[in-house]
Amino acid sequence: MSGGQTRLTRRAVLQGAALAGASALVDPGRVLAGTVPPATVFGSHVGLLRGGQTAPITAPGTFSLVGLEWTAPAGARIDLRTRPAAGGSWSRWVSASVRGHAPDRPATDARQFGEPIWTGPASLVQLRSAGRVNGVRLHFVASPAAVRVGGEAHASQAMPVAQPILDAGPGQPPIIARAAWAGGRAYPRHVPLYGTVKLAFVHHSETPNCYGPGQVPSILFSIFIYHRYVRDFFDIAYNFAIDAFGRVWEARAGGIDEAVIGAHAGGYNELSTGVVVLGSFGAVLPPPAALDALGRLLAWKLSLHGVPALGRVPVVVAADGANYTLFAPGTQVSLPRIAGHRDGDQTSCPGDALYGRLPAIRPRVAQLAGQPARLTIAAPVAPVSPRTSVTIAGRFTALATGAPLAGAPLEIQQITGTGAESTIATLTADPDGAWSYVATPAQNVLLRALHRPAPAAVSDIVLLAVAPAITLSLASTSPLAVTGTVTPGGPGVTLDLYRVAASGRRRLLASKQLAATGGSFHAQFRHRGSGRYVLVASTVASVQYAAGASAPLTVTIP
Numbered sequence: 001m002s003g004g005q006t007r008l009t010r011r012a013v014l015q016g017a018a019l020a021g022a023s024a025l026v027d028p029g030r031v032l033a034g035t036v037p038p039a040t041v042f043g044s045h046v047g048l049l050r051g052g053q054t055a056p057i058t059a060p061g062t063f064s065l066v067g068l069e070w071t072a073p074a075g076a077r078i079d080l081r082t083r084p085a086a087g088g089s090w091s092r093w094v095s096a097s098v099r100g101h102a103p104d105r106p107a108t109d110a111r112q113f114g115e116p117i118w119t120g121p122a123s124l125v126q127l128r129s130a131g132r133v134n135g136v137r138l139h140f141v142a143s144p145a146a147v148r149v150g151g152e153a154h155a156s157q158a159m160p161v162a163q164p165i166l167d168a169g170p171g172q173p174p175i176i177a178r179a180a181w182a183g184g185r186a187y188p189r190h191v192p193l194y195g196t197v198k199l200a201f202v203h204h205s206e207t208p209n210c211y212g213p214g215q216v217p218s219i220l221f222s223i224f225i226y227h228r229y230v231r232d233f234f235d236i237a238y239n240f241a242i243d244a245f246g247r248v249w250e251a252r253a254g255g256i257d258e259a260v261i262g263a264h265a266g267g268y269n270e271l272s273t274g275v276v277v278l279g280s281f282g283a284v285l286p287p288p289a290a291l292d293a294l295g296r297l298l299a300w301k302l303s304l305h306g307v308p309a310l311g312r313v314p315v316v317v318a319a320d321g322a323n324y325t326l327f328a329p330g331t332q333v334s335l336p337r338i339a340g341h342r343d344g345d346q347t348s349c350p351g352d353a354l355y356g357r358l359p360a361i362r363p364r365v366a367q368l369a370g371q372p373a374r375l376t377i378a379a380p381v382a383p384v385s386p387r388t389s390v391t392i393a394g395r396f397t398a399l400a401t402g403a404p405l406a407g408a409p410l411e412i413q414q415i416t417g418t419g420a421e422s423t424i425a426t427l428t429a430d431p432d433g434a435w436s437y438v439a440t441p442a443q444n445v446l447l448r449a450l451h452r453p454a455p456a457a458v459s460d461i462v463l464l465a466v467a468p469a470i471t472l473s474l475a476s477t478s479p480l481a482v483t484g485t486v487t488p489g490g491p492g493v494t495l496d497l498y499r500v501a502a503s504g505r506r507r508l509l510a511s512k513q514l515a516a517t518g519g520s521f522h523a524q525f526r527h528r529g530s531g532r533y534v535l536v537a538s539t540v541a542s543v544q545y546a547a548g549a550s551a552p553l554t555v556t557i558p
Contacts, residue, residue, distance in 0.1 A: 046136040053128040064143035065222040068096040068114040071135030078129045085123035104234040116226040118207040139230045141222045162250040166456035169303030170368040173296045178250040181217035190234040191417040192254025193261040194461045195270035197305040203276040204350040216243045237263040238276040246289030255419035266321025281351030299368035306374030309365040374399045377459035383467035383546040393436040396429045404433025415446040443544040467548035481524040489519025491539040500532040
């Protein structure tokens with residue numbers, strides 16, 4: 001936009017929010033940098049499928065997970081099966097062209113990707129297709145030995161438990177911390193982005209159902225590698241994972257109690273949380289322990305965010321990932337509060353058997369949830385100058401009735417760029433359930449409200465955006481010279497000179513990049529003819545600050 005103006009959309013707030021906070025004031029790319037050993041990820045070019053079965057394809061090495069890429073047609077139907085190199089039998093055929101996971105940023109080409117399929121150790125692949133498919137490539141992930149967990153009796157109580165513990169709904173189920181499968185090697189590409197939770201999507205993973213408890217960390221790590229390094233996601237797509245033994249795992253980084261945006265449901269990621277049940281459930285149900293864990297996790301997570309388990313919710317399809325849906329970007333659709341992946345996207349996930357069980361799961365979740373509460377928050381969207389007073393406010397009410405929960409203790413928390421939380425103020429809800437807090441941020445900051453006792457509840461995260469204050473003064477008209485200040489000092493300044501036509505329309509004549517040493521700057525433009533001009537000084541957005549702009553300075557040269 002011309003004139004140095006800025007506009008914070010919901011998407012901009014979400015993206016900027018990820019970069020705010022005291023511990024994110026360093027280069028996020030450097031903080032989150034990490035590499036995968038070259039042998040861990042490898043591929044094979046297949047090219048054109050003409051329909052029917054291919055001959056067995058020998059992979060460049062032994063793998064434990066495989067995913068399919070192709071270019072056209074988008075709705076291709078491709079199956080695969082695998083086999084160890086040294087004998088053994090072929091696995092069953094599984095669909096390799098199931099789509100629906102949108103990347104964290106818009107795709108730049110027309111490549112299509114299927115879901116990653118955990119295979120266990122294998123070296124051969126065979127494909128079959130219903131027709132011609134172009135540009136086929138196989139992506140393999142070798143199971144990283146560093147995260148293998150020895151012993152089938154490895155129990156959840158022996159693993160680190162994700163924090164914090166918040167007593168929402170039926171109480172927080174034990175959630176195994178990400179560190180248990182990440183092994184200090186699963187580095188996200190980007191700091192977390194935060195949205196809101198209006199519904200939950202249930203997924204399955206096309207993982208053979210015969211895996212053991214000790215294999216789960218390796219399964220999760222391999223899915224992470226595929227999503228992170230093959231699909232170019234910021235992190236593993238899902239927020240949570242549930243295994244066949246009823247264990248709940250923290251998946252995507254950013255906080256189990258936050259509305260962390262995943263990459264699990266194209267078109268709806270900013271509005272949902274995603275849970276994958278590890279296994280293939282086209283014809284068989286997950287084990288009872290997994291279904292019980294799914295119900296308890298959903299009851300806790302939805303209750304924590306003040307979301308009912310029953311009914312439907314209107315949501316708007318986001319442009320990013322809309323191609324995975326049946327709808328145009330911006331379309332409002334109605335989805336169940338507990339949805340199967342196929343409810344929103346063109347996919348068979350979470351499999352016919354698990355999807356058919358969702359109508360029975362929803363009332364069970366509602367029963368477990370009990371009497372949850374809802375905690376709201378609102379803040380100005382427009383950036384303010386440093387140390388300006390900003391009021392955030394909200395209400396704390398019973399979810400079912402809307403009745404105020406007067407006198408309840410609340411905490412105002414600051415969120416860092418990596419999802420850590422620190423309480424900066426305490427207060428109590430007014431008789432009508434309302435609350436407010438005045439902040440004076442010196443730079444961008446993320447805040448949320450928390451009610452810690454049962455029924456625990458969290459608000460969404462709001463970004464208090466802070467833009468440098470910029471002044472601009474005319475020093476002379478012949479030559480045309482200006483001086484200015486930036487508070488706080490430090491950011492470089494762009495100074496734009498516009499000529500104003502009789503119609504009032506501006507035309508950019510010149511632009512200068514200036515250092516604001518000590519918080520001040522000056523510039524001089526070569527001789528200009530008579531007429532009316534406008535100068536605007538601006539700064540670009542950074543981790544610490546939103547983009548800033550001075551008031552336009554109008555100059556008339558006789």
